[in-house]
Amino acid sequence: MARPRNPLLSRERIVAAALELVDTEGLTALSTRRLAAVLGVSGPSLYNHFATKEQLMDAVVDEVVGEVDLSMWESVDTDGWAGPVTAWARSYRAALVAHPNLVPVLAQGPGRRANSLRLADAVFGGLVDAGWARGDATRIGALMRYFVYGSALGSFAGGFVDDQEIYAAEYPHLGQAHLLAEHRRSVDEGAFETGLTALVEGLSRQYPHPRRPTPGPSAAPSAAPPTGPRPRP
Template sequence: MARPRSPLLSRERIVAAALDLVDGEGLAALSTRRLAAVLGVSGPSLYNHFATKDALLDAVVDEVLGEVDLAMWTGTDAGSWAAALTDWARSYRAALVAHPNLVPVLAQGPGRRANALRLADAVFGGLVDAGWPRGEATRVGALMRYLVFGSALGSFAGGFLDDEEVYAAGYPHLGQAHLLAEHQRSIDEGAFETGLTALVEGLALRYARLANG
């Protein structure tokens, strides 16, 4: 029997299938046995590409971080860092919102993940190139990450029940709270944009103070 022209498995194919599985069914659904079944191969064949499940999960997480646009950080200066920070935060959040089941793992930090380290390097380097002191640049990057992950980790509007009776007695200021879930996306996105604008405007004031000594 002739050998197939291309291997049945590749790292890229495994990672793509694992990401689809997590997106569709949650992180708990990811197992070697389940993934092998999805791919139509034997479980042990996966270990030729990933020694452990943790190694596979790292690759899946890094694949998601590869979706974040970093082009805006090229050539940042005093006049462009705020726009770069804003565009990057939006792209970062979009990647997380597209893969919500992975947000808790993504929040753990870069570790050895190549795309995660590339992201950190681009943001920190862009801020420093724009004139931010190194310590301040570190804090700004961390602050923006808190905003992005906080906004992607859960829905504020989705946490309110669509039941007017819940708020009818004892909560005089929540008379419209039962309507929040109906507008979940616009409320959550609007809250992120409000926070992003406020932070960047505040950072611009801080940047100016630092520049003036």
């Protein structure tokens, strides 16, 4: 039999093409018709793998979340929570910076996406294992997500144009703003690192000693003798 002119479709190939389309042209560019044209297939053939566009988008987003390193959460104790938080935030941001057009979708929450739920489980579990109360762990996880998403959503330095005359006349404190775009990466990464350090150190001061998890009801009772006077018979 002759080989098909186009490679057979697979979920992996569809997701990769959709991700590239979103990366290069934005979320609005992703449609069944456009994706089918990129893949060189008919539109209905995509429905053999994804029943809806929402299912396809979930798969694309989860592919990106799967790039985030979670290994730092595998072993956490009360003396070492700051390191895993810092390493995870850096890995998370790196994945999002590589695909900034997906950040608005990611910000909606994990939904039913497997990698996204695995990430939430690892972070929450790691913080609880480190001794944080469950409510505090939830708030810290949310706080870090807000910070990482915001830092990946856009470029502060890239928001200024390379034209000194725009700023010189009316904005005296922005006399060097036209140079920011030239140093976009260092400015944006420096701002992220400054904020990350401030958040972690602030949490350390606010909660200097996370309490260790309380032993469950099955824990063995202490063998130490009771203190104080013995009751009289």
